[in-house]
Amino acid sequence: MSSFGSLFRVSTYGESHCASVGAIVDGVPPGLALTAEDIQAQLNRRRPGQSNLTTPRNEADAVQLQSGIEHGITLGTPIGLLVRNLDQRPHDYSETDLYPRPSHADYTYLEKYGVKASSGGGRSSARETIGRVAAGAIAEKYLKVAHGVEIVAFVSSVGKIAIPETKGEEDPESDEAADPVSPEFLKLIQTVTREQVDSHITRCPHPETAEKMVERILRAKERLDSIGGTVTCVIRNLPPGLGEPCFDKFEAKLAHAMLSIPATKAFEVGSGFRGCTVPGSKHNDPFIALPNGRLGTKSNWSGGIQGGITNGQDVYFRIGFKSPATISQAQQTAMYDGKMGELAARGRHDPCVVPRAIPIVEAMAAIVCVDMLMQQNARATATARLPAVTTLPPTMVLPPKPAN
Amino acid sequence: MSSFGSLFRVSTYGESHCASVGAIVDGVPPGLALTAEDIQAQLNRRRPGQSNLTTPRNEADAVQLQSGIEHGITLGTPIGLLVRNLDQRPHDYSETDLYPRPSHADYTYLEKYGVKASSGGGRSSARETIGRVAAGAIAEKYLKVAHGVEIVAFVSSVGKIAIPETKGEEDPESDEAADPVSPEFLKLIQTVTREQVDSHITRCPHPETAEKMVERILRAKERLDSIGGTVTCVIRNLPPGLGEPCFDKFEAKLAHAMLSIPATKAFEVGSGFRGCTVPGSKHNDPFIALPNGRLGTKSNWSGGIQGGITNGQDVYFRIGFKSPATISQAQQTAMYDGKMGELAARGRHDPCVVPRAIPIVEAMAAIVCVDMLMQQNARATATARLPAVTTLPPTMVLPPKPAN
Amino acid sequence: MSSFGSLFRVSTYGESHCASVGAIVDGVPPGLALTAEDIQAQLNRRRPGQSNLTTPRNEADAVQLQSGIEHGITLGTPIGLLVRNLDQRPHDYSETDLYPRPSHADYTYLEKYGVKASSGGGRSSARETIGRVAAGAIAEKYLKVAHGVEIVAFVSSVGKIAIPETKGEEDPESDEAADPVSPEFLKLIQTVTREQVDSHITRCPHPETAEKMVERILRAKERLDSIGGTVTCVIRNLPPGLGEPCFDKFEAKLAHAMLSIPATKAFEVGSGFRGCTVPGSKHNDPFIALPNGRLGTKSNWSGGIQGGITNGQDVYFRIGFKSPATISQAQQTAMYDGKMGELAARGRHDPCVVPRAIPIVEAMAAIVCVDMLMQQNARATATARLPAVTTLPPTMVLPPKPAN
C-alpha cells in the first residue's frame, strides 16, 4: 500500500504523467517550526536536471503546502502537500505500448492491476519518491531540533568504483578475517557532513573516488547504457532504545523502508555481509564506560543496533541500487504479444540513480527514526507514571544514570 | 511489536525462561488440511540439539495446537499454538547480572524497557523464533497445496567458506563485469530440494563445501568462539502480481521479514550488491515468449521481482547472519556499573546459527508470500466483478492469456 | 489518525482555513470507470449553501482529481484529490481567541496538541468530511457496478419530530413488547430511493414529517439556536459473509466509521436499543428458503448482521447527531483564563446538520463495505484454490448452492 509508518505516517499518490504528486504526512508532532523551505531544500537535491549526470527532464518541483501548518508552526494535524507535474511528454514512451521494458515495472504492473498507466510502470516512476522526500524533510527537521540527530547519506560506489573501505591485505586461507570496514571508512561515517556530500555532483565525499565515478557515469551515458551503485547512510545522535522487537526491529524497519525505494536490491547494516565472516570474538563490540557515565561500545560492528534496538552509537547501513532498467541502447526482447523485437527507449532517464537517491535514503531513514522514537515515547512515558520497581532483583532494573 | 502480516498475521509471545513460547496465527484460509505433524516437521529442523554443531540445550519442542482446527481441517479462525519450555537452566546466565554481554541484547533491552528478563535479552532469545516457524509451516502448507509453491533455503556460506558462486576470472579494471551469480549457482537455486539440504548437518547442499563448513564450525567451537554465515533462499512457482507498491513492495516485505530474524545483518535479492556493478544492458532481463503463451524472462537477475511485484520467475535472496554474540571465550568489557572486567559466558549456545536458521528463513518467506497473495486476491477478485474495460487503448489493458 | 480502512483506505487532510482539503484513496480496484462527476454528485449534496436550512458559507467544492485515473478508468494506484477552500473568513471566529466554545473542540484540541488552529477546532471542522465523501463516492461506484449494492441514508428525525416508526399501542406492564420497528418503517427502509430523499430539502422521505422538520429547524434558526436529529441508513444487496470477527465485526466497523463523523453521539443497528426489550423468541429471525434456493430470514431484527457477519439481508442502522455546538445565542461560559463571560458566536453555521450529513453517512458506509468485501475476497479466493474438503462431516461444510 501507499502508506508507511505507524504513529508518524506518510501516504503518497501520483505517477509520472498525472496532475501532481503529493503526500499526506500524519502524526507530525505539534509545535514544530516548519516552512516550505525546509522541505524544498531536500526536494531540490532530488529533482532532475541538476547536472549532466542526471535525466534532462526539467521539473522545478516546487512544493505547495496545503494544511497542518499556521504561522510557520505545525498544528499536529495532517500536513497535505503536493508538487505539480509540469514537464510531461507522454509520447516519449510510445514504445511501451508494444514492449514491456526489460527489468522495468511495465509487465508486472499490467499483471497485477490488469490495466497500466500510459507511462508504463505507474507508481514505479521516480516521481513517486517526491512525497517521501517531503515527508522525510519534516521528520528530519523534528529529529534535528528535538534530539540533534544528524542523517547523512552519500554515494559509496558507482559500478566497481568504490570508496576504499576494506582493510588492506588479507590472507584468504586464514580464519583471521580483516576488519569488515576499514578505520578510514568508519572515520568518514562518523564525520561526514551534508556539505561535504554536496560539494561534488556525484554526492561522493571522497574526492578522488568521486572523479572516477563521474567518468564511469559518463561512460555509461555515452554507451546509451546505465550503471548501478551503493549509498551509505549514517544516523548520528539517535537515542538508545528505539526499535520494536520482535518483528519491528530497528534494522527490519530500516530494511523495509530502504527496499521500498525504486531500484534497490540490497541492504546491510553495520558490518553487513562482510561481518558474517568475522568470528564472534572479533565482531563483538565490548562495552566501555563513557565520560558521561553511560555505557558505550569500543567498536561498532553492530551498526548501532543490538537485539533490534538502538544502543546510542552511530547507526550506519548501505543500500545497493541496480543499474537503471531504462536504457537507450537497443535490446532484444519480446513484445506483449510474444513476438521478439528490438526496443530502444527514447525517454529521458538517468544513467545512474545514486546521486539523486541520496535525499530519498535520508528521507526514509528519518521517517523510520521518528516513527520508532514516537513508539518508544509512548512506552517510556507510560512507564514513567508507574512507581519505581522495588521488588525486582537490582540487576534486573535500569540503574540510575546521568540525564541524557 | 510482536505481530507480523496484514491478512495472514502471526503474533508471538515468549522468551527463554518462561512457561511456554507460542503464537496466534490469524487469517489462515479455511478448508486447509492441517495437522500438528505439518508444523512439527519444521520445528524439528529448528530445534536445538540436532548435532554437535548446535547448542546442547535439549528441547523436544512439541507443538500443542489449541484452536482453529477440527477434524484436521482449518476453520478460518485463529490457530493458537504453543511449545513448553522444558530445559531451563537460568543459573547458567548468572554473569549477565553483572555484565551486558557484548553485541547481545542485554544492554538495549534494559535501556528500552527499564527492566530486563533474568535471562538477559528477553525476546532476543532464539526460542522466540518457534512461533515464526510454526506459523510459517501453516503458510507453507497452504502455498504448496493451493499454488504448488516450493520454498527452499540453504546455507550458502559459513565464515569465508562459501559455495562457489561467482563467474571465474574477472578483470577488475574492466567495466565488463562478470555475471553477478554463476550459472552453476543459479542452477542450484533452480533445482535444490529440501531433501538435498537436509542430507548434510550443515544444511549446505554442496557436499565439498559442506565438509569444509563442518571443520570451520568445529574450529570455532574449539576456540570457544563463534562464526557467521549466509543463507540463500528460493521461492519457486509463486504467481506473478504479488507485492503492494509503493511501500510494501515484495522485496521490502521480504527484507523486513528477514531482518527481523535474530542475528541478521544483511539482505539482498536477485543479483544483489554484486548486481549493482553490472551495466543495465547486461543486467536487464529480456522478455521471451514461454511455451504456454505467457511471457518469461531469459535471465533472472531481478530475482523474480520487478517494480516491487513478482513476475512469475524464481524469487531468490540471501541473508547474512553475524557470528553469535554469546561466546565462552573471555572478553574484556564493562559491567553495568562501568567497571571493566572479564566476561566468559557459561550458557549453552550455538557456535554458528545458520544450520538452524534454515526453517526460520523459510517460515518468514512463506508468511510474506501468503500475506501478499491474499492482498492481491482481494484486489484481483474485486476487479473480476467489473465489466471488461473497453474505453482504454488496448495497449493499456491486460491481453487475454492462457489459464494459469 | 487520519486514515481509515485496511485494503481500501482513505487518508484525509485539511481544516477550515487552509489552502485545500483533500484525500488519498488507496486500494481502489483497478478497471473501474470513474469520473469527477461521480464524485462531484455526492460533494454537491454535502456542500454548504444548499438551502436556507444550512450555513451560508458558499463553497462550490469542485473536486480536482490528481492521479490514479486515466481515460476515465482507475489504475489501481492511489487516487489523489482535493477541493480548494475559497470562502474563508477567519475573522468570523475572533471570539475563539478568548473563549473555548462550549461543547466544541477548541478546548480539547488545545489540550491535545498544545497549539490550535486560528479557526479553533482544527480538524473538527465540517470541511474535514469532504475527503470522506469523495472517497465514499468512489467506494459506492464500485459497489454499485460490481454488486448492485444500494446505499441510501435519510433523515429520520429532527429534534422530537420523527418519522413514525414504532408499532402503535403498547402495554408498558406487559413483557410482550411491541415490534422494535414498525412494518411501515421497515417498508420505507426496504424501498427508499435517493431520489425520494432528495425530493425534500430536509432529506426526509416522509413528506408530512419533512414539513414539520423544516419548521423545527427554522425555529431553531430564529432563536439563534440549533437542533439535533437522527439519520437512518440502509445498505441493500450486500453479499453475505462480510465482517471480520472477533474484533472487526461488520457492525463494529460501521459503528467506528459512523462515530468518527463530527457531532455523532449514538449508533444502533437493526432493532437497536429498542430490540433489547424484546424476548429472544420474538426477536430471533427464523430462516426461510428463498425462491433462489438460498436461505433468507423471515424477519430482519438483526439488521442483516449475525455474529458480526452479513447474512445477505438489508443492513440498516441509525446514527444520532447532536445539536450543533456553535450557536449565535449568548452563552455564559469561562474564557481560557478562567474568567466567566458571555460568548455569542458570529461565524456561519448550520442550525441542524442532519440534511447535509446524509452523503457523509453514505460515504462512510460505502468505505466500510468495500473494505470488508475486499477482506472477504482475499479469504474466499484463497480457499477456492484448495481441494474440496472431504474429511469433515457434511454438516460442517457449506452445501452446494446456486450461483450468487
Place this chain on the structure above:
Amino acid sequence: MSSFGSLFRVSTYGESHCASVGAIVDGVPPGLALTAEDIQAQLNRRRPGQSNLTTPRNEADAVQLQSGIEHGITLGTPIGLLVRNLDQRPHDYSETDLYPRPSHADYTYLEKYGVKASSGGGRSSARETIGRVAAGAIAEKYLKVAHGVEIVAFVSSVGKIAIPETKGEEDPESDEAADPVSPEFLKLIQTVTREQVDSHITRCPHPETAEKMVERILRAKERLDSIGGTVTCVIRNLPPGLGEPCFDKFEAKLAHAMLSIPATKAFEVGSGFRGCTVPGSKHNDPFIALPNGRLGTKSNWSGGIQGGITNGQDVYFRIGFKSPATISQAQQTAMYDGKMGELAARGRHDPCVVPRAIPIVEAMAAIVCVDMLMQQNARATATARLPAVTTLPPTMVLPPKPAN
C-alpha cells in the same frame, strides 16, 4: 481480525470446544506490578455458573500466565495467557448439524468460511471474550496505578425494567425537551463503585430495580426464552487529550470496541440518542474554572468527549445487548437444506447476558483507554522535546497551567 489496539494490542484465539482460549497482550508498559490474581478477579466476574441467572456450564476459568512477567513485574514483552476449556459437551449442540440457529452465527460463519466448527458459530461463542477480559484487566491495572482511572460498568436495564433515568414529566409538543439524563442517574454515574455493582447478582446498583430484573430474567428462563438489556459504563479520572481525530476519535474507538462484543446492537455516549432532541443552547456544556485552576464543564452532556478528544470529565456510555439467540423454546425455522422444521436448542445458555457482560465492557473500555493514552503519550512527549513556541499568537498556544 482477532487483534485489537495499536500500541496496546490484544490478539485472541479459541472457540467453545477447543483445548483452550487465550490471548497475547502486546505493548504492556514495563515495570507494572501484575499477578494472576489481578486478572483472575475479572475472569471470575465473567465466568459462567455464578448464579441461577446464568448458564449452568461450569468452568473455573483459571488463567495461566505464560510469559512477559517475572517476579510479579511486567517486562514490556508480550504476555501470553490461556484458560483451559474443561466442561465441554459437544453433543449438546447436535441440532446445529441440521439447523442454523435463528439470529445466531451458524449460518453466517458457514457462508463466510465455507466450513464451520462442530459447535456451530465458532468464534461467536461467549468463551471468546475470556481473552478480552484478561487483557482488559491488565490495561485496567495500569490505568489505576498510573492515573487513578476508575472504570465501572453496571446493568442499567433488563427488558423494559430500567433504572429510572429520565427527567419526570415532559410535554411532547414542546421544544423544551427534558434533560437527556436525570440528575439522579448522573449522580449514580459519578459515584457508583464496583462493590455496589457486585452487591447484587444482576450487577444493577439500584436495589429496587435489581429485584425486578431478577424476576424478569427468571420469567424468561421459565418460558425457555431470553431477554436483553443495557449496560452503562463510566470512566473516571481519564486525562484530557485522548482520542485521535479524525477517524480514531475516542468515541469511535469505544464504539468499535463495544460493538465487537457478542450480542451488542447499540451504543451511545453522553446524552446519546435522547440528547439529539435537545437544543444546542441547552445541550452545550459551559466551561467553568475549577478550583485547581484548570477548566471544567458545568454540565456533561458531552460524556467527557468533545471533538473526539477527552476533556477530563467523566466519560460515560451505554451499550444495548439483544436477547440471547439460543433459546430452548421451539422455533419454526428452515434447515440448511431449506426444509422447515422445529428447532429447540438443548445446549446450556444464559437467559440474559448483561450481568456477565459487565467485566467484558470494562475490559474493552480499559483497552481503548490505554491504547489512546499511549498514542497521546507518543505525541505529547515528542512535543515536550521542542523549544517553546514563541511565534504563534498567544491565543493559539496552550497557556501555562497547574501540574496535572
